[in-house]
Structures are given as C-alpha cells and as structure tokens.
Amino acid sequence: MNGRPISGTRSKRDSSAATPAKKSVRDHKLPDLETITQGLNSVLQHVATGGAVKVVAREPHIYASTFPSEIITCHLDDGRELQLYCKYSAGVENDSFQHRGGVAYEALVYRYVLSPIGVRAPTYYGDYQDPATGWTCLVLENLDNILWVSRTPSPETMLAKAADWVGRFHASGESRRSESGLGFLTVYDREYYNGWLVRSLEFARTSGERIPWLEALWQQFEGVLEILLNSRPTIIHGEFCPHNIIVHNQEIYPVDWESAAVGLGEIDLVALTEGWSDAVHQNCEDAYCRARWPNGPPSDVTRIIDAARIYWNLRWLGESRRSFERKSARIHLREIRDASERLATI
Numbered sequence: 001m002n003g004r005p006i007s008g009t010r011s012k013r014d015s016s017a018a019t020p021a022k023k024s025v026r027d028h029k030l031p032d033l034e035t036i037t038q039g040l041n042s043v044l045q046h047v048a049t050g051g052a053v054k055v056v057a058r059e060p061h062i063y064a065s066t067f068p069s070e071i072i073t074c075h076l077d078d079g080r081e082l083q084l085y086c087k088y089s090a091g092v093e094n095d096s097f098q099h100r101g102g103v104a105y106e107a108l109v110y111r112y113v114l115s116p117i118g119v120r121a122p123t124y125y126g127d128y129q130d131p132a133t134g135w136t137c138l139v140l141e142n143l144d145n146i147l148w149v150s151r152t153p154s155p156e157t158m159l160a161k162a163a164d165w166v167g168r169f170h171a172s173g174e175s176r177r178s179e180s181g182l183g184f185l186t187v188y189d190r191e192y193y194n195g196w197l198v199r200s201l202e203f204a205r206t207s208g209e210r211i212p213w214l215e216a217l218w219q220q221f222e223g224v225l226e227i228l229l230n231s232r233p234t235i236i237h238g239e240f241c242p243h244n245i246i247v248h249n250q251e252i253y254p255v256d257w258e259s260a261a262v263g264l265g266e267i268d269l270v271a272l273t274e275g276w277s278d279a280v281h282q283n284c285e286d287a288y289c290r291a292r293w294p295n296g297p298p299s300d301v302t303r304i305i306d307a308a309r310i311y312w313n314l315r316w317l318g319e320s321r322r323s324f325e326r327k328s329a330r331i332h333l334r335e336i337r338d339a340s341e342r343l344a345t346i
Helices: 012-016 033-043 102-117 155-176 190-206 212-230 266-273 278-292 301-317 328-342
Strands: 053-060 069-076 081-088 124-129 136-141 233-236 245-248 251-254 261-264
Touching: 033 053, 033 069, 033 124, 033 136, 081 102, 102 124, 102 136, 102 155, 155 233, 155 251, 155 266, 155 278, 190 212, 190 301, 212 301, 212 328, 261 266, 261 301, 266 278, 266 301, 301 328
Parallel strands: none
Antiparallel strands: 053 069, 069 081, 081 136, 124 136, 233 261, 245 251
C-alpha cells in the first residue's frame, strides 16, 4: 500500500512507522516470476473470469516490517489492470508468546472475520501457499495515496474517527465471537494474560531491575484478571496502534490483522491512544463509547480501560529480554503503576 506520509503529531510508538523497509525484494528472496504468476492466477480466477493474469511490474513495499511484502501490477485479458499488495510469510520466525499469528493466520482473519461483514478494509482477493517453500502469500487490494492515521493534517480528528470505527467493530464482534467458523481465533484467557506478567517479571530480574511494586502486582493480579476475563469479550484487532491504521480518501482502514483475537475490546482503544495527550485520550474514549454503546457505556468502563492499560504495557515489557534496556520501559512501568493504583491493586 503506497503511502506518502506528511509531518504531524504522533505517538511515541508510531515513530518507527515512517521508516522505509531496508530490505528489497531481492534481499528477501521472494518468489520468482513464474511462481508468483501461477499463484496469482489461482487466487484471481473469480476476477479474471477465465483469462490469464500477467504480472507486468513488481516493486518492494516501502513499509514492509516483520514480513516481506511487495506491490504487484497485473494485467487481465479483458484489459483491466490490478495493483495488488502481496505479503509473504517467507519463513519468518515470530516468537511473540501467542500474540501474533503470522500471514496464514491473517489470511483467515480476512476470509472469515472481515470479508463476511463487509468491514472497511483493503479488498481481500485470496491467499495461496507456495508448494516449494510452504510460504503463504496474502493477496490484497493495494491502496494508493494513503497516510498513517497519525500523519494526517488533523491527526486528533482522525484518531477519534478510528476510535469510532473500532467501537462499531467491537459492537458487532460481541455476538460473532462464538460463531463456529471463527474457532481459529486466539482467545485471551487466564494463561495468556498471566503469561505477560510472568515474562515481564522474569525479564526485569534478568536485566538486574529490582521493582518491588511490580513483584507485589503478582500477588494482587487476580483482581485485574477478573476484569480482563469477564468484561464483555469481543473480536479485537490486537494491535490497533496508529502505525496499523491507514487513511484512504478520508476513511479509516485498519491493516495488519495477524494479532486479531477474542479479548477485551478496550485493549484496542488503549493501543490507539498510547502516548497521546489527555485530551486525545478523552476524545477517543468518548467516540469509542458512543459507537459501541449508543445507549450509554457501562458504569465500569473506566476500570476496564485501566485493566486493559495494565495488560497492554505488560505486553511490551514482556515482548523480549531486551525490553528493560529500552527507554520506553520507564514509560510502560509508569503506566502500569498508575493504572494499578487507580484500581487499588498494589
């Protein structure tokens, strides 16, 4: 998805989103022309109406991150041109403690979660597996002239619009989460949430950090778990950060759905507003609540957001053994402590 980011206020975590991918298609050893042509012909049968699909151009996607991706231009026999965004698993190891499902998982999300309800997202054409390598290729519509939500001329306005989008998505997801076809979705359960606190404590110890109040949180975590597990679970994006939300023709398009799950909806709200001002937090919370609960939010929504904030910051501290070496660790710890004190858990 081609983007032309412009300057604008953004959250701390979004600062890396504008960095072009350093690796090219050649560096990633993406499928050769014959292989990609065969794959796209199998995926685009319903679009090409029996005619052959011809690949006429390939270029690396400048914002590829964990997984390599490229923009492919195709010609169809009827004269039409398609510009596609192709994302490859490419054998990338993604050790993230059950948090990210990878490209094959993301393809299932597009096929069974997003496409059936017509949610605004890049058109999902399909996916295929390369028989030689076992890689999965996810084939989506390429959206041109896009901006990251935090780099639009009015980022605060667009963030509130994103909060509205995800509030409506969560409202529909509450009833859909138990559909038989969605059993593949990761479910945030007790083991999952506990695991992030365990990992954070372990990584703090191995880095030489002594954080008594964080150790004490382990003794009182049951109260946080009670909120996380019993507060209206729904289908969530899982990493609804500004760098995973693009704006195309003034409309919100969340991308990178490999972390989609069944969990607490307010996690997506916390991810969206991380690092922004109190005013942005409040505007987004108001927009989210209006969209998800038109008749008024539940009385305990503030406590739920704080529980979600504790999880979200533990998730980043528990991401890797190097987490406590980063400057952002101080911010995550402060967010956890402040939210815990408001919940009276430490």
